[in-house]
Amino acid sequence: MYQRNETVVSEPAWAVGLTWVGLPLAGAGAGWLLQALAGWLADLPWIPFKGPIELLASVADNEPLATIVSLAVGAVVGLVLAFIGAMETLRVAITDSDVTLRRGDAKQTVNRSDVRAVFVDGKQLVLLGRESEELAREGFDLGADRMRDGFLAHGYPWAAAGDPHRDEFRRWVPDDPELPGSADALLKARAKALEKGEKTDIAELRSELGKLGVVVRDESKRQYWRRTHPTSG
Structure with a gap:
């Protein structure tokens, strides 16, 4: 029976376990500490979220209910937070025929025959x-x-x-005459998305630029661009 030879690069099991156990424990500890300090915090005039803290302080003497609730909420x-972290973690499955990148519910599969180069750019994995x-x-x-070892193992x-x-x-500057078609307008929109941290728009606009033959990379919210190298066949 054929077995798929696959290398998976993801967070190790111990790190996943630590996240799912450690964060709830840390949250419970923080909840207990907040409940214990609620009375003192409520007396500080500059404390943020004063309403919820005053509410917590008003029930702090109702033991053991106050402690149970604070531990449970924390x-x-x-x-x-552990769930959000898991959804944001990248999982890369590499085989001789393709590579699949999964983050949460989003998945992308790239055929090996289409890949010309793989490299790490800072904290980003890039396939060309x-x-x-x-x-x-x-x-x-x-x-x-x-x-690196995972990709090299599969050639x-x-x-x-x-x-x-x-x-x-x-570096991109507005109204660059060497940009093709509507690329300048897309880069202007993407610059605004970068300032606001709108990840979905940033990714979608990168994809639209790719359709125009423009590759874009970011450095400290500055955009840099280049053209692709179309082949004849």
Whole structure:
């Protein structure tokens, strides 16, 4: 029976377990501490969220209910944070035929035959296509060495020196006449999205620029761009 030879690069099991156990415990501890200090905090004139803290202080003497509730609420907050962290974590599954990048419910699969180069750009994993277009660019907190070893184990072209086209990028300035079509308008919209931290718009506008043959990378909310290298066949 055929078995799919797959290498998965993701958070180790111990780190996942620590997150799901540690954050609820830390949340419960924080909830208990807040309940214990509620009376003192409520007397501070400059304290934020004064209403909820005064409410907590008013029931602080109702033991053991106050302690039970504060522990439970803190643990739930910790679980919510653990869930958000899990949804934001990148999981990369690599085989000889394709690579699948999954983050939460979002999934992208790229065929091995379409990949011309793989590299790490800061804290981002980048896959380039045959025309130097970006097939994928995903932020990650996983070890770069593990990522490299996973791709090399399946024969992917790993660019150890980083982006082979890095010297082609130029800083975007509004109304650059060398930009094709509506690329300048897209970059203007994307600059606003970067300022506001709107991740969905940032990603969608990157995709739209890619359709115009423009690759964009960011440095401290500054945009740099280059053209792709169309091939004849």
